[in-house]
Amino acid sequence: MVRTHVAKVLKDAQPGDTVKVGGWVRTRRDSKQGFSFVELNDGSCFSSIQVVVDADTPGYDSIKDVTTGSCVSINGEVKDSPGKGQRVELHATELVLHGTADGDTYPLQKKRHSFEFLREIAHLRPRTNTFGAITRVRNAASAAVHEFFQDRGFYYIQTPVITTSDCEGAGQMFSVTTLNLERIAEVQTKLDYAQDFFGKRAALTVSGQLEAEIFACGTGDCYTFGPTFRAENSNTTRHLAEFWMIEPEMPFYELTDNMDLAEKFVQHVINRVLERCAEDMEFFNLRIDKTVLETLRNITENEFIRLPYTEAVDILQKSGQKFEYPVEWGHDLQSEHERFLTEQHFKQPVILFDYPRTIKPFYMRCNDDGKTVRAMDVLVPRIGEIIGGSQREERLDVLESRMKECGLEPEEYWWYVDLRRYGTVPHSGFGLGFERLIQLMTGMQNIRDCIPFPRVPKSADF
Ligand code: ATP
Numbered sequence: 001m002v003r004t005h006v007a008k009v010l011k012d013a014q015p016g017d018t019v020k021v022g023g024w025v026r027t028r029r030d031s032k033q034g035f036s037f038v039e040l041n042d043g044s045c046f047s048s049i050q051v052v053v054d055a056d057t058p059g060y061d062s063i064k065d066v067t068t069g070s071c072v073s074i075n076g077e078v079k080d081s082p083g084k085g086q087r088v089e090l091h092a093t094e095l096v097l098h099g100t101a102d103g104d105t106y107p108l109q110k111k112r113h114s115f116e117f118l119r120e121i122a123h124l125r126p127r128t129n130t131f132g133a134i135t136r137v138r139n140a141a142s143a144a145v146h147e148f149f150q151d152r153g154f155y156y157i158q159t160p161v162i163t164t165s166d167c168e169g170a171g172q173m174f175s176v177t178t179l180n181l182e183r184i185a186e187v188q189t190k191l192d193y194a195q196d197f198f199g200k201r202a203a204l205t206v207s208g209q210l211e212a213e214i215f216a217c218g219t220g221d222c223y224t225f226g227p228t229f230r231a232e233n234s235n236t237t238r239h240l241a242e243f244w245m246i247e248p249e250m251p252f253y254e255l256t257d258n259m260d261l262a263e264k265f266v267q268h269v270i271n272r273v274l275e276r277c278a279e280d281m282e283f284f285n286l287r288i289d290k291t292v293l294e295t296l297r298n299i300t301e302n303e304f305i306r307l308p309y310t311e312a313v314d315i316l317q318k319s320g321q322k323f324e325y326p327v328e329w330g331h332d333l334q335s336e337h338e339r340f341l342t343e344q345h346f347k348q349p350v351i352l353f354d355y356p357r358t359i360k361p362f363y364m365r366c367n368d369d370g371k372t373v374r375a376m377d378v379l380v381p382r383i384g385e386i387i388g389g390s391q392r393e394e395r396l397d398v399l400e401s402r403m404k405e406c407g408l409e410p411e412e413y414w415w416y417v418d419l420r421r422y423g424t425v426p427h428s429g430f431g432l433g434f435e436r437l438i439q440l441m442t443g444m445q446n447i448r449d450c451i452p453f454p455r456v457p458k459s460a461d462f
């Protein structure tokens with residue numbers, strides 16, 4: 001018999017059906033009457049299935065080794081469950097013990113473990129309630145991302161992970177090299193990138209935007225959904241060195257069209273996750289953050305506030321709030337400022353736009369005031385910035401002078417500049433950090449718990 005997911009059994013199976021399930025034992029209780037209860041979880045849903053194993057069931061001789069963490073498969077008959085909280089249970093007709101888990105050493109015993117501890121056993125944490133739920137939410141959110149764009153006729157494109165365009169304007173990069181660094185350190189004082197694999201300095205990408213723009217200006221609406229890397233030494237609860245970013249890019253979109261899309265996009269993914277992971281979301285609301293469902297409903301049911309950066313600075317300066325960092329026009333807003341606006345002042349998601357040009361990258365469209373660019377950041381409660389985007393500079397002369405102003409050589413980006421030389425078009429796009437969205441939806445405190453294998457300063461295990 002082929003194995004069925006526990007989720008399907010709990011949802012669809014009828015009394016009298018025979019099924020085979022397999023998974024990891026959460027608990028076992030032995031009754032005095034000579035049978036045992038086994039709680040089996042296979043990760044397909046939040047709930048475990050309750051299995052009743054009689055003493056005369058084939059395989060019962062191994063029941064003493066069916067301990068927490070062991071792996072078993074069970075053939076059985078579905079019956080109505082007399083217990084609370086479950087529709088059906090399984091009465092075993094055969095039990096096979098595949099792998100034992102020594103109770104003295106298995107790290108995941110019944111008690112609650114801290115998330116810090118669980119990070120050290122990232123190979124076992126998918127077996128916990130929390131990480132099972134996060135896995136399902138990530139999966140449903142990924143599907144919802146593709147669904148959102150596919151339904152709108154956007155193409156999913158794959159931009160390179162290795163790049164040789166320096167300073168894409170978004171943070172420190174990790175070098176990619178085949179040079180023998182140890183040898184060089186001994187005998188040379190300088191690296192010669194001409195000798196390197198690509199013949200010049202290469203790095204892991206910090207964004208797929210520039211390449212996405214190539215496709216937006218060729219085949220139209222598109223999006224990327226891939227890994228990005230930033231070597232920032234920022235030990236915060238919102239930064240990873242490796243994270244996944246979704247970057248749509250649209251020709252003929254102005255900044256307001258971009259905002260509309262970003263708002264609908266965030267709302268769509270949240271709505272889908274609420275629908276498809278209802279049981280997991282109940283768990284997050286009960287055990288992780290009691291306000292998470294309320295926060296998400298607030299996001300999906302209200303329009304996002306839209307506010308120029310300059311007005312936000314004014315609100316912050318007049319707020320009377322004590323901030324660690326002072327607020328000053330021309331400086332980037334800190335997370336504390338972003339959170340004040342979205343959590344306390346507006347109590348709603350906020351899209352700030354028209355940022356000072358001095359704090360934003362070269363590709364953002366310059367406004368006529370000479371001081372600001374068509375940038376937008378979407379701010380949400382608990383996280384702060386979840387999306388950064390802009391209308392792109394489509395005017396050749398303005399782009400070239402902006403690049404020089406930012407200390408970049410237009411020749412080095414000749415292909416990017418060419419898009420303005422030949423058939424230029426007003427266009428816009430944004431980047432959403434997938435793990436920040438997962439953090440928002442689950443209520444998890446630390447972004448390191450929102451990705452299967454976090455990469456952060458001094459840690460890249462598993
Ligand atoms: P922040 O100011 O929060 O560090 P940023 O302005 O450097 O972010 P962008 O370059 O605008 O980030 O990247 C777009 C989006 O990618 C951000 O809005 C955020 O959701 C996400 N993001 C950026 N850096 C990280 C990171 N180190 N870890 C996880 N997500 C990130």
Ligand code: MN
Nearest residue numbers: 377385387388
């Ligand atoms: Mn940003």
